[in-house]
Amino acid sequence: MSDDSVDVLVIGAGLCGLTITVTAARQGLRVRCLDDGRPAASRANFGQLHSGAVYAPVLPALSTACWEQRDRWHDLARPARCGEATGMALFHSADGVQRYLDAWQQIGIDASEVDPRGAGRFPPPAAAFRIPDYSVDLSVLNTRLVDLARSNGVPDVQRFTAVLRRDPDSGLASIASPAPQSRMVVLAAGASTPTLLSNAGIQHTLHNRRIAWGRQPGLAVDGVTYWLDGDLLAISPDRGGIRVGLPSVQDGYGTTAEEHARLREALDRHRLKPARQDLSLIWGTVCEPISLQADPSSLVVDLRQPPEGWTPTRNLLVALPGKWTTAWRCADQVIDALT
Ligand SMILES: Cc1cc2nc3c(=O)[nH]c(=O)nc-3n(C[C@H](O)[C@H](O)[C@H](O)COP(=O)(O)OP(=O)(O)OC[C@H]3O[C@@H](n4cnc5c(N)ncnc54)[C@H](O)[C@@H]3O)c2cc1C
Known part of the structure; x- marks a missing residue:
């Protein structure tokens, strides 16, 4: 390999690719x-x-990983914070409360009961808990992570659309120039991961899922607020408004018009009447393993010894955090595999 070759080439500078980059640099890897x-x-x-807190009884592994990883974000996330440093978990009915209390206690999540009458402008909840969740401005967070990579000696992110290839004879993956040559390639390409792998002839067991949420200007909420029963509306402070989200229905989201209507109805139900009709819908995509047994907090696949359904590749790792909150865990797993 040439002198300008590196130990690790990370494809993707989302929050996962950047946490891997920083963690690798801190380990002395080029x-x-x-x-x-x-x-x-x-x-x-x-x-x-x-x-x-919001996943505790439903997805305890994800919940535990979030609880363990969140402190690693604080220095980066604090200046990016929107709204208060704590959020609220609200219940329409007292029936569902004990299940969450048990799960929070089991994981050790620090949730404290507060007077439901102080929960804000919503219909009065049956119970209210303060939870240690907060909302961030993602552009500030991403910029701070790029700066952290730079301060750990990593050259600036190279702007380049990578095409992944796998040589069927050698079983080696490569990215064409101008990418540097590397000993290992780490694919942290989010929703582009299945296409990149398939186009390289690498079998995998991933699929993409679309999720919609809304942005409503002109309304305010103090901190992240979740209704943990009923329609499970999630509300989050944003610059100049709020973000609102609903869970999927039968594992899917409808058309833009249907999701618009669902969010608008939920806002009405919770007395969050907008002053103007300018709710905008944002679609996002998550890439996940098809298997329901997979750990939803992070997936790192080492293709040197791949699980069933993946094509062996001698120098490739695939990294997907279930949540950006758990991306540092994903990065640790990648570095463990590399060192
Ligand atoms: C609607 C929605 C809401 C969510 N809410 C939350 C939340 O509140 N909290 C939370 O913790 N998590 C949340 N998540 C999950 C979180 O967003 C993801 O887990 C995380 O952002 C994934 O990061 P990533 O770096 O793996 O992927 P991405 O952010 O997709 O980054 C991949 C990067 O790779 C680049 N790339 C792709 N292909 C190529 C190529 N060929 N060459 C070069 N670059 C390439 C892309 O442009 C991108 O910059 C949410 C996800 C969605 C969709």
Whole structure:
């Protein structure tokens, strides 16, 4: 390999690719990161630094990973914060409360009960808890992570659309010039991952899922607010308004018009009547393993010893955090595999 070759080439400068880049540099590995500059999930998601509280009884592994990883974000995320440093978990009915209390206690999530009458302008909840979740401005967070990579000695992210190839004879993956040569390639390309792999002839067990959320100017909320029963409306402070989200219906989201209507109805139900009719819908995509058994907090596939359904490739790792909150965990797993 030439002198300008590196140990690790990371494809994708979303929050996952950047945390891997920083972690690799801190381990003394020579690392480069490249990105095609398209808007992706890390810049257009709901922006919540999860404590894990909202997932605790439903997805305990994800919840535990969020709880364990969130402190690693604080120095970066604090200047990016929108609204208060804590959020609220609200219940329409007392029936569902005990299930969450048990799960929070089991994981150790620090949620404290507060007087539901102080929960704001919503219909009065049956119970209210303060949870250690907050919302961030993602462009500030991404910029701070790029700066952190730079301060760890990593050259600036190279703007470049990578095409992944796999040589069937050698079983080696490569990215054509101007990408530097590298000992290992780490694919952290979010929703582009399945296409990049398929185009390189690499079998995988991933699929993409679309998710919609809304941005409503002219309304305000103090901090991240979740209704944990009923329609499960999520509300998050934004610059000049709020973000609103609903869970999928039967594992899917409808058309833009249907999702618009669903969000508008939910806002009405929760007495969040907008002054103007300017709710905008934002679509995002998550890439996930098809298997329901997979750990939803992060997926790192080492193609040197791939699981069933993946094509062996001698120098390729695939990294997908379930949530950006858990991206540092994903980065640790990548570095463990590399060192
Ligand atoms: C609607 C929605 C809401 C969410 N809300 C939250 C939340 O509130 N909290 C939370 O913790 N998580 C949330 N998530 C999950 C979170 O957004 C993702 O887990 C995380 O952003 C994924 O980061 P990533 O770096 O893996 O992927 P991405 O952010 O998609 O980054 C991949 C990067 O690779 C680049 N790329 C792709 N192909 C190529 C190529 N060929 N060459 C070069 N570059 C390439 C892309 O342009 C992109 O910059 C949400 C996700 C969605 C979709």
